Amino acid sequence: MFAMRIKAIAVNTFREAIRDKILYSLLFFALMMIGSSLLVGSLTLGEYTKIIKDVGLAAISLFGTLISIFVGITLVNKEIDRRTVYTVLSKPIHRWEFILGKYGGLALTLAVEVAIMTIGFLGLVYYVSNEVAIGLLPAIGLIYLELLLLTAFAVLFSSFSTPMLSGLFTLSVFIIGHLTSDIRLHGGKSESYVVRTISNVMYYVLPNLENFNLKNQAVHNVAPAAGHLEFAVAYGILYATMVLMAAVVIFQGRDFK
Amino acid sequence: MDAIQIENLSKHYRSGFRMRRFEAVRDLSLTVKEGEIYGFIGPNGAGKTTTIKILMGLANPTAGSVKIFGKSVLEVAHKANVGFLPERPYFYEYLTAAEFLDFYGQLFNLSAPVRKKRIDELLERVSLSIHRDTPLRKFSKGMLQRVGVAQALINDPKLVVLDEPMSGLDPLGRMLIRDLILGLRKQGKTVFFSSHILSDVELICDRVGIILGGRRKEEGTLDQLLGHKERLIEVIARPVPGGMERLVEALRPLALELSTQGDRLLARLKDEAGKQQSLRIVLEQGGDIESVTQRRESLEDLFLDELNAVKQTGGPR
Numbered sequence: 001m002f003a004m005r006i007k008a009i010a011v012n013t014f015r016e017a018i019r020d021k022i023l024y025s026l027l028f029f030a031l032m033m034i035g036s037s038l039l040v041g042s043l044t045l046g047e048y049t050k051i052i053k054d055v056g057l058a059a060i061s062l063f064g065t066l067i068s069i070f071v072g073i074t075l076v077n078k079e080i081d082r083r084t085v086y087t088v089l090s091k092p093i094h095r096w097e098f099i100l101g102k103y104g105g106l107a108l109t110l111a112v113e114v115a116i117m118t119i120g121f122l123g124l125v126y127y128v129s130n131e132v133a134i135g136l137l138p139a140i141g142l143i144y145l146e147l148l149l150l151t152a153f154a155v156l157f158s159s160f161s162t163p164m165l166s167g168l169f170t171l172s173v174f175i176i177g178h179l180t181s182d183i184r185l186h187g188g189k190s191e192s193y194v195v196r197t198i199s200n201v202m203y204y205v206l207p208n209l210e211n212f213n214l215k216n217q218a219v220h221n222v223a224p225a226a227g228h229l230e231f232a233v234a235y236g237i238l239y240a241t242m243v244l245m246a247a248v249v250i251f252q253g254r255d256f257k
Numbered sequence: 258m259d260a261i262q263i264e265n266l267s268k269h270y271r272s273g274f275r276m277r278r279f280e281a282v283r284d285l286s287l288t289v290k291e292g293e294i295y296g297f298i299g300p301n302g303a304g305k306t307t308t309i310k311i312l313m314g315l316a317n318p319t320a321g322s323v324k325i326f327g328k329s330v331l332e333v334a335h336k337a338n339v340g341f342l343p344e345r346p347y348f349y350e351y352l353t354a355a356e357f358l359d360f361y362g363q364l365f366n367l368s369a370p371v372r373k374k375r376i377d378e379l380l381e382r383v384s385l386s387i388h389r390d391t392p393l394r395k396f397s398k399g400m401l402q403r404v405g406v407a408q409a410l411i412n413d414p415k416l417v418v419l420d421e422p423m424s425g426l427d428p429l430g431r432m433l434i435r436d437l438i439l440g441l442r443k444q445g446k447t448v449f450f451s452s453h454i455l456s457d458v459e460l461i462c463d464r465v466g467i468i469l470g471g472r473r474k475e476e477g478t479l480d481q482l483l484g485h486k487e488r489l490i491e492v493i494a495r496p497v498p499g500g501m502e503r504l505v506e507a508l509r510p511l512a513l514e515l516s517t518q519g520d521r522l523l524a525r526l527k528d529e530a531g532k533q534q535s536l537r538i539v540l541e542q543g544g545d546i547e548s549v550t551q552r553r554e555s556l557e558d559l560f561l562d563e564l565n566a567v568k569q570t571g572g573p574r
Contacts, residue, residue, distance in 0.1 A: 001366060008363035012349065019351040082347040087408060090313040090341035091364040092333050255316040257270070 005093050009101025010108060016078075017071050017109040026070065027113060030063035031120045038128070049129045050219055053136065056121040057215045060114065061143050067113050068147040069170045072106055072154025077163045086256060096248045099155065103244060106151050114144050138229060139218035145236040146212035150174055152243040159251040176202065177209030207239050258327055260416045260447040261289035261312065266321035268307050268471075281307040283471040285321070289449050289464075291415075294442050296462035297451040298560065304471040305451040306344055309420045312449075313341050325416060337365065340409035344420040344451075346401070350394035354385055354404050357393060358411055365412040372411075379407040383437065399430035406437055417441055419450035423457050435461055455557045467563055474563050482559055489513075490526045490551055492535055496544040507538045521547065 017023055037055030041048045079085040079102075088098060118140050125133045153173045157166035176183070180203045187199020211232045217224050268282040282304040289295040299305050310316040311323055314330050328335040348357060355376055362372035380386045383403035393401065402422065409417055419438075423431045431454075438461055441448050452458050458465055459479065466476040475482060496504040504522060505515060511534055514525040526532050532549065539546055 004366050005364050008360055012352075012360050015356075016349065016351055083343060083345075084347055084349060086310075086313075086315055086343040087341065087346065087348070087361070087405075088364065089315055090336060090339070090343075091361065091412075092336040093364050094333055253317070255270070256310065257316075 002094070002097050006097050006101040006104060009088070009093075009098055010104035013075055013102050013105025014108045016075060017105070018112075023067065023071065023109075023113070026063055026067050027116060030059055030117050033059040033063070034117065034121050034124060038124070041128070049125065049131070052125060052128060053133070053219045054215070056124065057136065057139060057143070057218065060117045060121060060140060061146075061215070063117065064110065064114055064143060064147045065150060065174055068106070068110055068151045069154055069167055069174075071109055072151040073158050073163050073166045073170065075106060076102055076155055076158035077166065080158075080256070081163075083256075089256075095252050099159070099244065099248050099251055103152065103155055106155070107148055110144065110147050110151065114140065114147070135221060136218050138224065139214040142212040142214050142229075142232055142236075145233065146209055149207060149209075149212075149236050149240045149243070152240040152247070156243050156247040156250070159247045159254070173206060174209065177207050178213075180206055180208045181210060207235075211235055258291060259288045259324075260291045260293075260326060261287070261295075261449060262322075262324040262327075263287050263308070263312075264322045266308065266311065266323055267319045268304075268311060268316065269319045280471055282311075285468065285471065285473050287466045287473055287476055289416075289447060291447050292442070292445055293463040294438060294448045294461055295450070296458035296465040297449060297468065298453065298455060298458055298465055299451075299468035300453060300564065303468045305468055306420055307471075308468070309418060309451060312418060313339070337412065338415045340412060340414035340417045342402075342405045342409040342417075342419045342422055345425070346405045348393050348401065348405065348408075351392060353390045353392050354380060354396075354407075355389045357404065358407055361408050361411045367412070375411055375413070379410055382410075382440075383407045384433070399426050399433070402426060402430065403433060403437075406434065410441075414446070416447045416449065419448065421452060422450055423452060423454055431457060455560060467560060469563060475559075490529070490532045490549065492524045492526060492532065492539075492549050493547040494522050494524070494535075494539040494544050495520055495547055496522065496539070496542060500542055500544065504539065504542055504544060507542070508535050511535050511538075 034056045037052040037059075040055055041051040044051050079088070085098075089095065118137075122133055122136070125131060125136075150170060150173065154166060154170045157169045161169065183199050184203040187195055187202075190196055190199070214224055214228075216222075264286050266282055266285045267280070270279045270281055271277065272279055285304070285308060287297075297305055297308070307316065311318050312325070312330060314333070314336065317331075323330045325335050326338060349360070352360065358376045358379060359372055362375060367375070377386075380389055383406055385400060385404060385407070388396070388400065393404065396404065406419070406422070409419070422434050422438075426434065435457060438448050438450065462479065464476065464478050465482065467474045494504070498520075501517060501520070501522065505517070508515060508522075508524050511526060511531045512524040513527050516523050524535055526535060536546060536549070
């Protein structure tokens with residue numbers, strides 16, 4: 001019963017995303033940046049392929065983040081702003097189905113975007129080194145997982161806040177998420193009890209996005225620590241589920257004015 | 258069974274930095290019987306849209322109960338029998354008309370063949386068949402409103418709720434929507450719609466409810482609400498060339514109101530005797546009678562009376 005409704009919302013969200021031109025320009029710049037690694041690489045002595053891999057992974061991560069924040073926020077807020085949500089929620093659909101459908105559509109959009117960037121990236125690596133760099137895929141997989149988690153945050157913030165604020169909040173989660181270990185390390189050395197507590201709370205409440213960072217290992221052909229991949233996948237899925245549940249609870253009680 | 262039963266509904270919003278309380282709807286009760294067209298009228302800001310949002314589960318009531326076909330609107334399942342068109346709707350403009358309707362059909366779990374059949378029928382019914390594959394961003398306002406009505410009918414609902422379906426449309430667009438609503442009644446459906454365009458309500462509604470300042474002021478059939486009011490007769494006459502002034506002079510003592518447009522004269526008369534007398538005068542002067550219409554006092558007058566009464570007693574807003 002509910003599967004069809006969630007699928008309908010997801011497909012509709014995906015359709016909206018792929019018919020939006022802004023997304024193509026972001027994708028275009030991402031591919032440009034991956035391509036520009038050729039130039040950067042040629043300016044460096046040796047390590048040519050490593051530089052290309054480094055820049056490419058960074059481009060996928062950066063543009064993936066921009067895309068996930070952009071689509072995550074606009075596609076949820078647009079529904080509320082343009083009041084299309086009125087017609088949808090007046091049908092026999094639960095609000096959690098709407099949120100899940102939206103999220104599903106966003107996840108699908110991101111999957112396609114990341115896939116396109118990955119093909120461009122691996123193609124480039126093959127072009128310069130004749131190497132089919134399968135070893136980079138786990139790192140890209142974890143980047144995708146990080147994007148899924150950020151999108152869940154974007155949906156959560158969009159369920160109660162304005163697009164501008166939601167964007168800022170999600171960006172903050174991204175930045176702090178990559179620094180939580182540092183914040184805890186430096187905050188823990190503080191003499192102030194308040195600072196120590198705040199840095200501890202931030203460490204435990206906000207996600208540690210460094211868990212999804214395998215870029216260095218991948219570039220240097222170092223295998224990730226045993227069990228790390230499994231841990232990161234479980235961590236990402238569990239965290240995203242919790243964030244989405246919070247979004248559902250907030251969205252459930254909301255009055256549309 | 259009543260199609261809609263609203264009992265003692267209240268809705269408060271808190272807004273602004275100081276969270277000041279604002280009462281959008283106060284102790285509102287109304288019933289809509291199955292198979293009737295019910296006009297829900299009131300000025301902007303009277304609480305019509307808030308009531309409709311609660312009816313559709315888009316906002317939660319602060320107090321009171323709202324039932325559709327005997328079931329609380331807080332349950333999602335009741336919406337399977339309801340179609341809804343919001344006020345000034347925006348739709349997914351990147352979808353084509355057929356994709357758009359298909360999407361809503363899926364939200365009702367309709368199977369693909371049923372959806373296809375309904376989409377064909379509905380596009381035909383709202384005269385948009387040739388625009389089946391046109392993206393909605395290329396639609397005019399009237400076309401959007403019509404595809405919106407089609408969307409509200411995709412599940413073949415027993416009750417159709419329309420929020421200001423005719424606002425912002427040209428006369429032709431209004432007529433199309435009016436005909437659609439009348440067609441629904443013929444099919445035995447219940448229609449609940451809000452409007453501030455009173456002539457539209459007057460033409461098609463079985464019963465009306467007037468809402469002012471979040472409270473229901475009057476409810477009843479048009480005869481009940483307007484029957485006791487005096488009737489008006491309108492005569493449109495065409496005098497002989499050059500005879501307009503003479504005719505105006507002759508009719509002035511009889512008419513409540515006189516106006517001329519080109520070579521035509523419109524006279525509003527308050528009773529049958531006045532009508533007979535003025536018709537005689539027109540004919541005696543060699544003029545032509547173009548039309549005679551009997552008009553009861555319009556809903557508009559009643560509506561303004563209510564508004565004035567509220568203002569005088571210092572009632573809500």
